[in-house]
Amino acid sequence: MNDAAAAVRLGPVICVVGARPNFMKMAPILRAMKSHVPPIPVLLVHTGQHYDKDMSDRLFEELDLPRPDINLEVGSATHAVQTAEVMRRFEPVLDGHNPSCVLVVGDVNSTLACTLVAVKKGIPVAHVEAGLRSYDRSMPEEINRILTDQIADRLYTTERSALGNLGLEGIPAERVWFVGNVMIDSLLASKPRARSARDTLVGCQADASVLEHASGYGVVTLHRPSNVDQPDTLREMLEILGEVAAKVPLVFALHPRTRNNIQRFNLLGLVDPAKMVLLPPQGYLEMLGLMAGASLVLTDSGGLQEETTALGVPCLTLRENTERPITVEQGTNILVGRNRDAIIHQVDEILAGRGKHGRVPELWDGHAAERIAADLWQWLKPPSQLPTPQLAH
Ligand code: UD1
DSSP: OOHHHHHHHSOOEEEEEOSHHHHHHHHHHHHHHHHSSSOOOEEEEEOOSSOSIIIIIHHHHHTTOOOOSEEOOOOSOOHHHHHHHHHHHHHHHHHHHOOSEEEEESSSHHHHHHHHHHHHTTOOEEEETTTOOOSOTTSHHHHHHHHHHHHOSEEEESSTHHHHHHHHTTOOGGGEEEOOOHHHHHHHHHGGGOOOHHHHHHHTTOOTHHHHTSSOOEEEEOOOHHHHSSHHHHHHHHHHHHHHHTTSOEEEEOOHHHHHHHHHTTOGGGOOTTTEEEEOOOOHHHHHHHHHTOSEEEEOOHHHHHHHHHHTOOEEEOSSOOSOTHHHHTSSEEEOTTOHHHHHHHHHHHHTTOOOOOOOOTTOSSOHHHHHHHHHHHHHSOOOOOOOOOOOO
């Protein structure tokens, strides 16, 4: 049987996306599966964990992601309800489509929920961005990472340290494949189309003159429950950001969780609009342009730590730990937590031209998704027919 005939016999790879950081990871994988010779059949399932236009639809358009074949429309809820709803609604999808495998990315609730359903039905699972560990089990994402990696069959990693983490959890090296970083595939493919910071601010009806009167600007994102869910912590964060904004204007793209909490805790008064521009969640091309043009980024996002390393832009991570240590060891990232003195010191260093430059890590080269598609094909393709045995006379 030749490869084209084998592809016809292959059930679809069910690719799962749920929340914002999944979309930029899945886009290059879908492209690579489509352009693989022979093409690998795909069914795209959106769990609907993120559902706002800003958090979902707009990213689909900008990343050239095809419309999902199926949307489970689970929406927001507690972790238990959200995870359970994804599981309940995903099971019939598997029953109806005879998949060859389920492919999940990242560490969101949808990643774990779909993995659990597939594995219990005996359907193989591939996990992209496996083996990252913050060693902080109070992060919901850490629980999702550990459990997904334990039960998935094929683990694709973005950095070499992931293999050591998986080994410590008893996962054999034969299940692990170092392929590089699909996030960076998206970044390199989209960079020429990135929107300028000025256009983005004007497009949001924000005051772009903030950018014109300064020699640079910083970009802020913040959404981790540990940073934004308690009034005292969020207040402390906004006060520190206020001090930074007195040195360099900040553009703050607000996650809905953070926006809601700033309003609920009555903290809007801490934001000086002449120095800190608040924007709604941004599209991918807008965020890319904002970061690429920035003097620095302050964030608690996992993805931004990687993207700033790839762009060579200094990044201060407002967390005590990172599951992406290569961005600190080789890239532009520095962990500063909520330590006011450390943050102000690092901001001063960056503004004085002494920020980290770093280098781009191994295999963050724009071709990770192609390596995944090539490996998936070798793994999944139906075995060629054995020669008919000769009958003895
Ligand atoms: C989720 C992921 C996190 C990822 C983040 C990126 C988990 C456990 N967390 O966190 O890993 O970094 O997405 O954005 O899966 N909301 C909206 N509109 C939306 C989506 C959410 O308004 O489209 C609001 C809802 O009020 C919701 C809150 O944001 O309660 C949080 O959403 P949720 O999906 O629970 O988690 P995230 O904080 O977004």
